[in-house]
Amino acid sequence: MVGYAVGLGNVWRFPYLTYNNGGVTHCNVSMYGEEILLNISWVDANNFTCMNGSEVYQPGQLPSEQYWNKVALQRSSGMDETGEIVWYLALCLLLAWIIVGAALFKGIKSSGKVVYFTALFPYVVLLILLIRGATLEGASKGISYYIGAQSNFTKLGEAEAILIWSLVKFQRPMYGEISYPDWGVALGWCMIIFCIIWIPIVAVIKIVQAQGNIFQRIVSCCKPAPNWGPYLEQYRGERYKDMVEPKKEINHEIPTISGSRKPE
Incomplete structure (x- = not known):
């Protein structure tokens, strides 16, 4: 968190x-x-502090909110109007993606x-x-x-x-x-809630997939993997020498467009 x-x-x-x-x-x-x-x-x-308990239904905005919507974002009047491109925001977005592309230019390891x-x-x-x-x-x-x-x-x-x-x-x-709309509200709730509960969801899935009773499953899921360590072998010291490496199964079959498989 x-x-x-x-x-x-x-x-x-x-x-x-x-x-x-x-x-x-x-x-x-x-x-x-x-x-x-x-x-x-x-x-x-x-x-409750009003003389007659009246309420004002006209939505109001602070000057800071007006500046944010009208000047910074230049939001349109509704979702049915796309509005014009805000160039300084577009350039900032382009710069952000250029930085991401430069970071991943040489592969995921970079x-x-x-x-x-x-x-x-x-x-x-x-x-x-x-x-x-x-x-x-x-x-x-x-x-x-x-x-x-x-x-x-x-x-x-x-x-x-x-x-x-x-x-x-x-x-x-x-x-x-x-x-x-209702689907937009539901989608927004799902997107925001997922940012908070994705770790418990993964934990529950791992506990369900584990073997033994509930206590043994929780203990096994809390333990680190037996092959845990640095990704690159040159960074693995003496403490990782006796570690059991999982055997990698190599599939020599290539899937075809029709769905059948043929050997290399």
């Missing part, structure tokens, strides 16, 4: 969420999943070297910001709030209440004045 949460895009958002949700107790999978899947509970609240930079660079930036923030006035009080005695652990229970309330108050997303 750290890979989903850590990044340069979250440098400014993460401290704010942590401060508003009880310090370090905010850093749990349930709260993170709730923030990804659903809107926060106070997005659509009843106006991507491993690129990961050394892409995976470590956000942590380097976060470390620099951490050192800078720790030298500011009042940093010790902030650290005490995040991981000290002032952390509010009751926020863990509030996260579940917010999740249930968000399910009750869930509203269909809109694109301008057009509401998303």
Whole structure:
């Protein structure tokens, strides 16, 4: 889950969420999943403080949201209008794919070297910001709030209440004045939920495929593979010398278009 949460895009958002949700107790999978899947509970609240309890149904937008939609993205009025190409966004997308192509130009093995930079660079930036923030006035009080005695652990229970309330108050997303269809909402839920539960799904599949009772299956799935080690043999030291390598079965038959097989 750290890979989903850590990044340069979250440098400014993460401290704010942590401060508003009880310090370090905010850093749990349930709260993170709730923030990804659903809107926060106070997005659509009843106006109990009004004189007559009236509600304004005209949707409003903040200046920052107006700038994001009208200037940065230049969104069209609806899904039925494609709009014009935003050239600076298209060039940024082209640059991103050029970087991906350059990283994979020499094959999939070259991507491993690129990961050394892409995976470590956000942590380097976060470390620099951490050192800078720790030298500011009042940093010790902030650290005490995040991981000290002032952390509010009751926020863990509030996260579940917010999740249930968000399910009750869930509203269909809109694109301008057009509401998303049922299949679009279902597809969006599946895509977002899969990012969170794909590890448990794979774990359940492996447990079902294992042999023995449920306890033996869980233990066998928690153990590493017998041939675990570096991919390239030249990087395998003494500890991997006696490791049993699985026998590779070579299929000398070539499939044909008709579906039958013939020997080489």
